[in-house]
Amino acid sequence: MQVTPTPQAPRALIIGAGIAGLACAMRLRVAGYQVSVLERHGTPGGKIRTVPSVAGPIDAGPTVLTMRHVFDDLFALFGERLEDHVRLIKQDVLARHFWPDGNTLDLCHDEERNMGAVRAFAGDHSAAQFLKFSRRARRLFAAFDQPMMQAADPQLATLTSTVLKQPGLIPAMAPLSTLRGLLRSAFDDPRLRQLFGRYATYVGGSPSHAPGLLALIWQAEAAGVWVVEGGMHKLVEAIAALLRAHDVTLRTDADVARIELQGDRVAAVCLGDGTRLPCDVLVHAGDPRALATGALGPGVSHVARVTTRAPRSFSARVLSFAATPSRDDLVHHNVFFQSDPDAEFRDVMAGRVPAQPSCYICALDRGQGRAPPPVERFEIITNAPATDDTTDPEDLTPWLHQITQQMAQFGMTFSPKPTAQTVTTPQAFARMFPGSLGALYGQSPHGMTAALKRPRARTQIPNLYLAGGGTHPGAGVPMATLSARHAVEAILSDQTSMSVSAPTAMRGGMSTG
Template identity: 70%
Template sequence: MRTSDTSTPTRAIIIGAGIAGLACALRLRAAGLHVTLLERHAEVGGKIRTIPSPAGPIDAGPTVLTMRHVFDDLFACAGEALDDHVTLVRQDTVARHFWPDGTSLDLYADEALSTTAIATFAGSTAARQFTRFCARTRALFDAFDAPMMQAPAPKLGALTAHVLRHPKLIPAMAPLSTLKSLLKSSFDDPRLRQLFGRYATYVGGSPTHAPALLSLIWQAEAGGVWVVKGGMHKLTEALQGILVAQGVDIQTDAHVDRIEADSGRIAAIHLSDGTRMGCDVLVHAGDPRALATGAFGASTSHVAAQTGKAERSFSARVLSFAATPHGPDLAHHNVFFNCDAEDEFRDLMADRVPENPSFYICALDRGQHKAPPDLERFEIITNAPATPETTDPEDLDPWLHQITQQMAVHGMHFSPTPTTASITTAQKFGQMFPASMGALYGQTPHGLTAALQRPTARTQIANLYLAGGGTHPGAGVPMATLSARHAAEAIVSDLTSTSPSGRTAMRGGMSTA
């Protein structure tokens, strides 16, 4: 943003129109920049994507919103209200869980209701253990929100000092423990250990290797889960509509072939059709590994170099389909556990697709205070390893048969039976998001300091910035949206400090440039 009356607004280009790219575009436009948003696919949304069906578009990515305040803040920065653009339905039932022995457990947005449900499910001791676990994870979430998630570039030294100022955090963190070992000491009932261990998969990790600190992820759901009426894609559609109305240039089917640097700064990007687009600021809102591996040319291959070597997070197999369900009553969020969690994560850590996975079923048309239609939309997700391969595997028929058999153990089946045609594999994710190796969450979350190894918004190149689930503060829709705020704030701060007058006139959140 330039302060001279005769100058034109700063030109910002954003590569990638996933949730981070959309959010960054909104914030930069609100700050007065001229913004061009480039998306290599035909639609915006990134991993928030759909496939067509006789029942309408079906989500094939994230399914619910948590940390709603992140999105209220995003829309407010553009002078808009979230509720004016999408309909959110808060879920009383956070998730419904099923085990092969026929038992089931609902967890609720109301902790007291969850405690009562656990007492009925596993006894009074389990209920007391759950209460202690909630207190522990809530303390961790509250303690690390500001210095970690909200901080643009957290440092180990600052975090260590923060912990030392609050010594009660040290036993709560269990710094020498994995999530698995923490849960073993927290719950006597193995079903509860299995349930809360699955939260490691929310960031693409295994409870056997993820740090105990990741137990705080439970609090993201405990703080509230919202269904977006119509599907998660309605959120990205709403953001796209606001951006177009505010003059952002959104170009789809625009593949960036090369980033051009000159004198240590980004000068332009080159599209695969030969178009050259100059810019003052460039934001890469995709997997930063694409930069590190030279996918955009040698001039940016030193950026986020750690991502080129770091182990990748898990991926998934996603089955999206329309059908009529038969069997147990489903909530919006449903988890069907296998008999042996150890077996599943042993396979994943060995880069094998699990032979007997737990699986998540999202009933997209439920949890909206009305009866679902006869033909419902469903999304089934299982964990899978990331892979450098790009050709779809040959085991999809036996894999789907295995999943169908596991559902039958729970008394669950669908009419018509879903087919392999609607499966998104790790290999397909890799094709859609080049250089990601199909990993859905960037780098692995394994190791106590893994969260500090992610790239942050600023890079070694002064006018190149990063956003997205592969950057700080991490994966997931709220985290990727926060990364966009970090990038936009860094850009505005840097432009202000380097402008000729040393300041930028702001009015109502908009630049006067």
């Protein structure tokens, strides 16, 4: 479907070409806007980024898709099918989990198979507990999907009403419990508590501080995980190609220095090279804390002020490299746990890089329906605290040695050995994403009402809107993509309201109330 703007079409600028900014561009273009996307880096994608290697580009950010329907809906806006632009491979094994005692556990998308795997791993009682937990997660996801994630402006009153209408939902939520507390009551086996506790890290939190409600994340993953052939950056490339084919301007190396206001409205965006770009609507699809801290000018520093007070989510150290592994039993997603499940979270909460972190290893060339090449691409992620420092540690070699030694204890080595040159630190993330403090998920998810405290799409400035993982409904590729829908629906609703009210005002019918 080709949409050609008229000369009178409103002009929309989008700051940030991450998945939220790109999704906003698609939606605004279909609505008839003239759209330009401004990206400070050399390529679009935001946190969906790569580093080069002898084996090709290696993902250094998100690695899989969940909630596929969000992306099917996005491509359908242009009358396109997602599968015609990228090859998606549904994963049979969602993740393979390793413990220091030599035990492993695979979880897949089939509940009966998962029960059998848990039974073989930890016995009949644990299998029954898993089934109960899985049903709880499914119920929580179904209950909160529409009034929370799908709603543009969720309210506590609406969520309370949802809960009261469903007897039994309150105990399923465990509202006075953390995720760790919920899991202690759900599983007797500490390894299963450790496994499902890691889902708090999906939104940058600790299971000892995040609400029990986050148990619903298991359902998002259990419903299906897809690998994008070639890497997640292929999804970004496909969207960028579609946008260019529909006359959307993608402007890279465009560092926004200031947002210019006239009266109470955004009039233009000024780039660092002095270029001034007028607009009728502006979407900021970066970390909203950049606005609140004045990084884009004093005129917008009153926007998203909550982000200057709220604690930040976790960050990470990300190691991306190409090598030949010593073990051949890896799947796409692999988690190597340490014996003390709480040690790394105590360190991160205290602002320290964990001494003994669990390691998430994405074997990017696995799970693609064919044998991996001799030299494979890998991404290793460990939790780390956010930081206001933008200067990398002088020597990352000790940390890298520690991580490789941990892997060696599992019989996992790589040839050649990875080097510190391809480590992305929280300090590097802080430089890449202004205002973020290196946090990868925006505000901290800790506390029962933390999800309600994220900035929403509308701001105090009538034609300035927010999207991205730092806004509602939160972090992660599907959530950031949903935030774009919320932002554009707000834009179109506000535009309709203005067009309806303008004739009334011209007739002298302006209200004085």
